[in-house]
Amino acid sequence: MIQPFAGRDFISMRDFDRGQVEDLLARCRQFEGTSKPLLNGRVLGSLFFEPSTRTRLSFESAMKRLGGQTLGFTDAATSSTEKGESLWDTIRVVEGYCDIIVIRHPAEGSARLAAEATTRPVINGGDGSNQHPTQTLLDLYTIEKRAGRLHDLKIAFVGDLKYGRTVHSLIKSLCLFPNEFYMVYPPSLGLPSYFLEDLQEQGIQSTDFENVEDLPEDLDILYLTRIQRERFPDPIEYERVRNSYQLTPDSVKRFSDKLTILHPLPRTTELDPDLDSHPGTAYFDQAHNGVVVRKTLLALLLGAG
Ligand code: CP
Numbered sequence: 001m002i003q004p005f006a007g008r009d010f011i012s013m014r015d016f017d018r019g020q021v022e023d024l025l026a027r028c029r030q031f032e033g034t035s036k037p038l039l040n041g042r043v044l045g046s047l048f049f050e051p052s053t054r055t056r057l058s059f060e061s062a063m064k065r066l067g068g069q070t071l072g073f074t075d076a077a078t079s080s081t082e083k084g085e086s087l088w089d090t091i092r093v094v095e096g097y098c099d100i101i102v103i104r105h106p107a108e109g110s111a112r113l114a115a116e117a118t119t120r121p122v123i124n125g126g127d128g129s130n131q132h133p134t135q136t137l138l139d140l141y142t143i144e145k146r147a148g149r150l151h152d153l154k155i156a157f158v159g160d161l162k163y164g165r166t167v168h169s170l171i172k173s174l175c176l177f178p179n180e181f182y183m184v185y186p187p188s189l190g191l192p193s194y195f196l197e198d199l200q201e202q203g204i205q206s207t208d209f210e211n212v213e214d215l216p217e218d219l220d221i222l223y224l225t226r227i228q229r230e231r232f233p234d235p236i237e238y239e240r241v242r243n244s245y246q247l248t249p250d251s252v253k254r255f256s257d258k259l260t261i262l263h264p265l266p267r268t269t270e271l272d273p274d275l276d277s278h279p280g281t282a283y284f285d286q287a288h289n290g291v292v293v294r295k296t297l298l299a300l301l302l303g304a305g
Contacts, residue, residue: 006303009115010123012131013169018176021140024296027305028141031296037067038304045098046072047090047114048125049081049105054265055125055134058290059102059298066295066304071097091117100302103127121301129163129192129231135264136169138293139223142286146260147220150174156182156215159225159245159270162189163232166264167225175199181206182215186244188237189227212251219255222247223262224270248272252280262286 005024016024044063048056052074060070072094073079081090087110094101095118103114104125111124111131126132144150155174157167161183168191171181183191183206190208191199199206209215215222224247232238246269252259263271263283275281299305 005297005300005305007121008301009111009121010133010297010301011111011115012124013133013136013172014131016173021173021176024137024300025141025144027300028137028293028296031292031299031305034295035065038299039063039066039068039302042068042100042302042304043098044068044070044072044298045094045101045120046070046074047079047094047101047103047105048072048074049076049103049110050126052104052125054287054290055102055104055132058287059123059125059134059294061291062294062298065291066299068298087113088117091122095120100298123297123301126165129165129168129228131169132165132264133169134290134294134297135166136173137297138286138289139166139170139262139264140173141289141293142262142282143221143260145285145289146282147258151177151179153220154180154182154216154218155221155223156184156212156219157223157225158184158212158247160189160227160241161185161191161225163228164225167191167223168195170223171195171199175202175204182219183208184210184212184215184245186210186241189241189244212245212247213254215255217254217256219259221260221262222252222255225264226266226268226270229268243269245270246272247275249274249278252278255280 063070091114100121102123102125106128108128108130111127115122227242229238259280261281
């Protein structure tokens with residue numbers, strides 16, 4: 001059987017065309033409920049230079065459920081980075097301890113650099129404000145499950161579109177399909193100009209608003225994000241925009257029954273816990289789908305899927 005993903009890195013959704021995205025999602029569906037020991041004897045190097053709950057633990061769960069093992073660190077301060085070791089050297093060393101590496105790092109481009117340092121497959125677990133491609137795969141998987149398709153949807157991105165890497169990754173993939181896009185953000189937190197230029201080159205357009213109330217009632221997907229406090233160079237600017245949005249059961253009443261509410265989590269004040277029991281919410285399913293998606297990726301990249 002042809003294994004087009006074996007040995008590859010998973011750095012950015014820009015590297016995958018529509019056919020490959022559809023193929024990956026089809027493989028994820030096949031992995032639902034699978035816990036065969038496909039990765040027995042394999043080791044995942046899990047290098048988290050930034051905090052994480054979902055990404056790190058769902059990778060660990062995925063690896064263990066397939067019979068593999070993990071090693072790594074959850075805090076760069078406990079690694080030799082603290083003594084001045086470069087990322088390049090860290091990767092060159094860790095590649096000798098494992099078969100595949102997942103890295104989360106605050107610097108944009110760090111995952112690509114890590115991939116250049118090693119012949120082991122490298123997975124980007126989030127690089128600064130740039131990309132978070134495994135989150136995108138689980139977002140797409142969740143959207144497809146809820147809406148039944150990835151095309152001809154009315155999709156709104158709400159919140160911090162400037163620093164939110166989950167948004168950057170997901171838009172790139174949803175643009176591969178014919179969809180209608182709405183962007184809702186405070187004036188200072190729109191998509192970065194390089195990203196907008198990229199979308200313009202692809203002929204992708206969106207309708208932009210500052211308020212959720214302006215979105216069409218027949219919206220299919222509302223993808224809400226946290227204002228990314230840790231990315232703001234100026235804390236005063238963060239304080240100014242931190243409470244820009246608060247989605248509540250009342251504020252989503254005007255939307256139709258088909259609305260799905262997604263959020264990559266963690267949340268702060270933008271997502272009222274009273275929405276958790278709303279039939280349109282899918283953010284905990286979304287987080288749980290991280291395991292099947294990451295099981296699939298680990299198996300495919302290691303040539304075992
Ligand atoms: N969605 C997400 O990336 O969550 P963590 O930061 O907890 O991994």
